[in-house]
Amino acid sequence: MNDALGEKPAPFGAPETTVAPGWGGGFFETGRPRLGGLEQPVRFTDAQAAVLNALADTIIPPHPDWPNASEVDLVAFCGRYITPSGYKNKHFPFADADSFTAALDKLGQAFVDADPAERAKALEALEKAEDPFFEQIRALVYYGYYSRPEVVIAIRRNVPAGKDYHGPPLPYGYIQSLEPWDETTLAQANENGSYLETEQVTRVDLSKLTWTK
Amino acid sequence: MAGYEEVDVLIIGAGPGGAGVAYELKDTGAKIVCLEQGPWVTPPEHPHYHDEWEIEKQRGWAYDPNVRQLPEDYPVTGTTTPYMMNNVGGSTVHYAGHWPRYKPVDFRKGTEHGLEGTIDWPISYEDLAPFYDRNDAIYGISGLLGDPSYPDRKNAQRDPMVLPGKLGLKYAKASRDLGWHWWPSDNAVITRPRENREADVGHGNELSGSPTGSLSTPAHAHWPYNVRAGVDLRPMSRVETITAEGGRATGAVYIDRNTGNRHEIRAKIVVLAANGIGSPRMLLASAQKGHENGLANSNGMVGKYLMHHVFAFCDSWFDEPVEGFKGSFGSPMYSHEFYHTDMDRGFVNGFGMQVARSFGPSYAAMGTHTGYTAPWGEKHRDFFANHFANHLMVFMFGEDLPVETNAVTLDPEVTDSDGIPAAHVNYELHPNDIALAKYGIEKIFEATRAVGAVETNDTGVLYPPPAWHLMGTCRMGNTPEDSVLNKWCQTWDLPNLFVVDGSTLTTGGAVNPTSTIGALAVRAGEYIKRNYDHITSQRTTPSNADAPTM
Numbered sequence: 083m084n085d086a087l088g089e090k091p092a093p094f095g096a097p098e099t100t101v102a103p104g105w106g107g108g109f110f111e112t113g114r115p116r117l118g119g120l121e122q123p124v125r126f127t128d129a130q131a132a133v134l135n136a137l138a139d140t141i142i143p144p145h146p147d148w149p150n151a152s153e154v155d156l157v158a159f160c161g162r163y164i165t166p167s168g169y170k171n172k173h174f175p176f177a178d179a180d181s182f183t184a185a186l187d188k189l190g191q192a193f194v195d196a197d198p199a200e201r202a203k204a205l206e207a208l209e210k211a212e213d214p215f216f217e218q219i220r221a222l223v224y225y226g227y228y229s230r231p232e233v234v235i236a237i238r239r240n241v242p243a244g245k246d247y248h249g250p251p252l253p254y255g256y257i258q259s260l261e262p263w264d265e266t267t268l269a270q271a272n273e274n275g276s277y278l279e280t281e282q283v284t285r286v287d288l289s290k291l292t293w294t295k
Numbered sequence: 296m297a298g299y300e301e302v303d304v305l306i307i308g309a310g311p312g313g314a315g316v317a318y319e320l321k322d323t324g325a326k327i328v329c330l331e332q333g334p335w336v337t338p339p340e341h342p343h344y345h346d347e348w349e350i351e352k353q354r355g356w357a358y359d360p361n362v363r364q365l366p367e368d369y370p371v372t373g374t375t376t377p378y379m380m381n382n383v384g385g386s387t388v389h390y391a392g393h394w395p396r397y398k399p400v401d402f403r404k405g406t407e408h409g410l411e412g413t414i415d416w417p418i419s420y421e422d423l424a425p426f427y428d429r430n431d432a433i434y435g436i437s438g439l440l441g442d443p444s445y446p447d448r449k450n451a452q453r454d455p456m457v458l459p460g461k462l463g464l465k466y467a468k469a470s471r472d473l474g475w476h477w478w479p480s481d482n483a484v485i486t487r488p489r490e491n492r493e494a495d496v497g498h499g500n501e502l503s504g505s506p507t508g509s510l511s512t513p514a515h516a517h518w519p520y521n522v523r524a525g526v527d528l529r530p531m532s533r534v535e536t537i538t539a540e541g542g543r544a545t546g547a548v549y550i551d552r553n554t555g556n557r558h559e560i561r562a563k564i565v566v567l568a569a570n571g572i573g574s575p576r577m578l579l580a581s582a583q584k585g586h587e588n589g590l591a592n593s594n595g596m597v598g599k600y601l602m603h604h605v606f607a608f609c610d611s612w613f614d615e616p617v618e619g620f621k622g623s624f625g626s627p628m629y630s631h632e633f634y635h636t637d638m639d640r641g642f643v644n645g646f647g648m649q650v651a652r653s654f655g656p657s658y659a660a661m662g663t664h665t666g667y668t669a670p671w672g673e674k675h676r677d678f679f680a681n682h683f684a685n686h687l688m689v690f691m692f693g694e695d696l697p698v699e700t701n702a703v704t705l706d707p708e709v710t711d712s713d714g715i716p717a718a719h720v721n722y723e724l725h726p727n728d729i730a731l732a733k734y735g736i737e738k739i740f741e742a743t744r745a746v747g748a749v750e751t752n753d754t755g756v757l758y759p760p761p762a763w764h765l766m767g768t769c770r771m772g773n774t775p776e777d778s779v780l781n782k783w784c785q786t787w788d789l790p791n792l793f794v795v796d797g798s799t800l801t802t803g804g805a806v807n808p809t810s811t812i813g814a815l816a817v818r819a820g821e822y823i824k825r826n827y828d829h830i831t832s833q834r835t836t837p838s839n840a841d842a843p844t845m
Contacts, residue, residue, distance in 0.1 A: 114365050115355045117342055141671040148676070163350065172364055174353035202672050220671055221661065225350040228656035237656060243616035243684030247655070252343040252507065255496025256621035260458035263479065267467055268439075275444035275476035275631065280419050283403040288410075292641030293726035 115173045119162025124179045130186040131157045134219075136194045140201040141223045147240050149232045151223060159226035164218075175225075177218040185215040298559075302326045302527075304823070305546055305562035307534050307577065310385015311809055312568030312796035314513030314521065315816025316823065318433060321524035323824055328560060329526060330549050332533035333367035333382035335514065338506035343498060349657035356503040358389060358763070366552070367531075369711035371572060373720035378763045379570055383530055384514030386570065387809060388504045390763070392483035392511065392625035393649060394436055395806035396427055396814075398445060400635060401694075404802045407636060408643040411725065412600045412697040416801040417773050417782035417839050420446065423814050426821075427451070430813040431481075434511035435489055438481030444631045454486040456627075457495060462617050462687055463627030466650045469742040475632035480649070482625030483511035483809070491519060499652050501624040509623070533713055537565060537581040537590055537792070542834060544590070544792040550713050563831045564791045564823060568816070571601065571765025571797035575703040576718040578769070578794075591769070591786035591794070596779050598704055600697035601720065602766040602803040605646075605728040606757045607691040607736050608664035611743035612750040617687050619653030626650050626690075633738060634805055642730040646693030647805045648739055659683040667752045687743060691735035694805040695728045695760075703768050724758055732756040764808050769798035773839060782839045784819040790833035795819045821845065 126134065138151035164182050165171040171178040193204055208216040227233055229249075237244040246259045304320060306313040309331035317329055342351035353362075358378035360368035367381040379386045397420065400407065405415035428450045437454035456479045459467065463479075470477035484501070485508075488494045492508030492515050501510045508515040522528055531552040538545045538559075546561035567574050575598035579589035589597055626649045634645040653663065659682050660675075662668035669678045701722045709717035733756060740751050772778020775787040784799055786792045795816050797808055804811075823830060826843045837843070 117340070117345055117351060117355070118347055142675050143673060145676050159347075173355075174350070174357070174362070205671070220668075223671075224660040224669070225347070225657045228660060229346045229349060231346060233656075237683070241680050241683055243618060244620075244656070245616075246618065247620055247684065249346060249655075250344050250348050251498035251500040252496070255498035256460075256618075257458065257495070257497040260460040260497050260621050261464060262458050263456060263464075267464065267471070268479070270471050271439075271467070271478055272441060272443050273471075274474060275442065275478065277398050277444050277446065278400045278635065279446075280399040280403060280421060283400050283406050285406065286408055286636050286638050286643060288408060288638075288643075290638040290641060291643070291727070293730045295726055 120166070123158060123161030124164055124166055126157055126161065126183065126186070129191065130183055132194045133186040133189050134160060136201060137189070137205070137219055138223050138227070140198065140205050141220055142227055143198065148236045149230070151227050154227060154230040154232060156223060156226045159229070160222050163222060175218045175221045177222070182215065182218065185213070299546070299561050301561045302328045303562065304564045304566065305330070305560055306566045306568060307537070307547060308385065308568035308570070308573065308796065309383045309513065309518065309528060309530070310568060310570060310796065311387060311513055311813045312816045313566060314384070314517035315430065315813050316566050316568065316795055316820040317521045317526050318517045319817055319820025320824055321521050321526050325827070327526045328562075329528045330532040330534055330547065331383055331528065331530045332552065333380070334530050335383040335518070336388055336504065341504050341506040343500050343503065343506055348500065348503070349655050352503055352654070356389065358502070366712070369715065370706070370709050370717035371720055372706045372709055372717055373722070375720040375722060375759050376762055377572055377720065377765065378761060379572065379765065383518055383528065384512040386763075387483075387512040388514060389502055390809065391501050391651070392623070393807040394438070394481040394483045394625070394810045395629065395647070396445065397804045397806060397811050398634070401802060401804040410643060410696055410727065412699050413802060414772055414777050417771055423811070423818065425450070426814040426818040427810060430810065430817045434483050434516045434813065435485040435492070436481050436511065437484050437486045437495070439479045442478040444476050444478065444634065453481070457482050457484055457486060457623045457625060458497060459627040460618055460622045462619050462622065462652065463650060465613075465617060465687060465746055466689065466742065467628050469746040470630045470632070472745055473742060475630050475742070477628055477630045479628050480626040482623060484623045484625050485509055485511060491515065495623050497622045499620055499622055499624050499654070533715070534577060535713065535715055536583070537567065537577060539583065539586060539590055539789060542789065544789045564793070564827070566793045566795055566819070568794070568796045571768050572703050572718045572720065574794055574796055574798045575768040576705065576716070579705050580716050591779055591788045591792060593788050594776060598768050599699050599702045600767040600770055601701040601703055601722055602695050602697055602764070602800070603722060603760045603762045604692045604764050604803055604805070605695045605724060605732045606760045607732050607754050608757070609689045609691055609736055609739040609753045610663050610665045610667060610751065611687045611689070611740065611748035612682055612685050613687065613747055614685065614749050616684055618684050619686050619688070620655055620684060622652055624652045633735065640734055642727045642734070644694035644696070644727065644731055645805055646691055646731055646735040648735070648742070649690040649692065651688045651690055653684070653686050653688060656683050659686065664688050665752045665754050689739045689743070691732060691739055692805060693728065693731040693735055694803050696725045697767050697802060698723070698725055722759060724756065729756050764797065764803065766797045766800040766803045766808055769794040770801045771799055772801060781836055781842060783822045783842055784815065785836050787836050790836040791830055793819055793823070
């Protein structure tokens, strides 16, 4: 336990934190972030979850061809990727649960009940104020929404350039749908290009330099 | 700490430099220990099989140790974004695998212009060429021989090229239509399976490593064989001090990060291979009696002449699919049309254009490489539909000048978790670098617009640069006055202390450095193997002219 900060260690099985740069023990708290985020996600109240879903639908509005952002369980995603209360907030998206839930509470039921234009106005106010919560929630919604398997299916269906996209890079990769080099194109590759042999290197005319220090 | 152990060769760092030297020495019967402060990353630790693979790139797989903050990382302060990893395989565990070589002119930049701290290398392209070939065979490289912008490489082994996809074909067409040089890239990505390694399947997430081994890194290409031959690789072993006595390195004191216990190890030869920031940091942190300014630093040059390359990211979007999420991230093709100095442009040096892949839909929404973040709200859906996978990114990266004040020093206030001083970086772009980069951005968009780009965005000249390339801080040179190392990577001050990593590079070229670091490692390892008795009896480091040859 880092008594000076009153913080618990990182929640990923890490040992004690250090106090500050240069203090005994070093600069970095130890601990590797768990793939997939927290094993025990931060829990939101029903009211907070409703605000979070309303925010998701404001950031990525509903569309008949796509899953609604409020219906792909971004609440769970956010719960896995924010930092629990009392723990050192050291990994992207650098959202600590206390501040994050306070921001949700502040928006509250009024935000949930508002129409889309009013919601957009409230979110725009956060953006203009450069409230850290804005960048956190936008990143969580973008990263969360486009990681959901049902959204990946929608990408394949709706975006011509994404018809082959399948989500996680492995195990499949894309080797079966990549265009190869064609012989005609390759045959033209050696039409341009040259190099200087070692003994050909000579002093250039530095009077032509156009920059000044 | 009680007692010590004795070995023949101590290697510090298990990246391309250390792994390469160990590979050359592994069958000699020498007792070799390699200390690596990080772990051997296992396949399940990679994010490639996870739905959340994109957000994980910002967390445990962030490039910058100051962001990632893993237990094995150490702080790097200053205005810098150092992209490195500390683990078996070094920073190649998250590299793209671009694998170009230097050209002959790159070894003669002192002759060509000599600006700032630029000097000629003590060796030529011809000296290094056979070691490039040997190193390529160890790693496993895909590509196509015959590029007219290079000397003949007829002895190099190549797997078949990675597939270009729509993205590679598009920029190849642009370059061809403009009459520019272009060529399919060499990549440290295998397209045929090897022992314990699967062939590339075009997954495209090499910047988070490769759990299948398709990305050629020392973690796959060297260490299994080094360990099999008896090299004692010790992950989680952080060197605290390199020791010296009587004009020779004597070994190191290291901390076993599993137990916290300190150990001393003595060696007849010490090879430092901790990268272009880590190696000068370690030498400076090893100041001791007789070496008050740090080891190998009697001329004050350790840490100086740091080079990163000058970078800009250039995004182009098309009104047709480009499918950048497909294919190995290693560049499908490159153009060296503007590689050589042309004084009519008003600057020295040149740059390469390297076509890169994109990642997934979150990357598109978050703004790709240039911060072009998708709007939220009513415009989001249309933006996403028009931008995701219609995107082509080209790296502009050019040769930066070696400047004395661009340097790695020790931070007097910040330490790592074991109390070892952090590295501090001072790096500023030179006006020549900026002029070069601005020209390069223009040329890249000239190409993409010629093949139909409907929208473009760029970062401008990036400062601080994305420091994937850590070069020049213990450079090879011609005399003890102009460098830290002689032409065989021996420090001028301590003949049995070698430095073999990016810090060794005298100039940076305008290409990714890993193939050159690897070639130098093969060469240094071969040199140690052939001259072991001579080196272990030297009291002073021989001049380049007097040193024993291969």
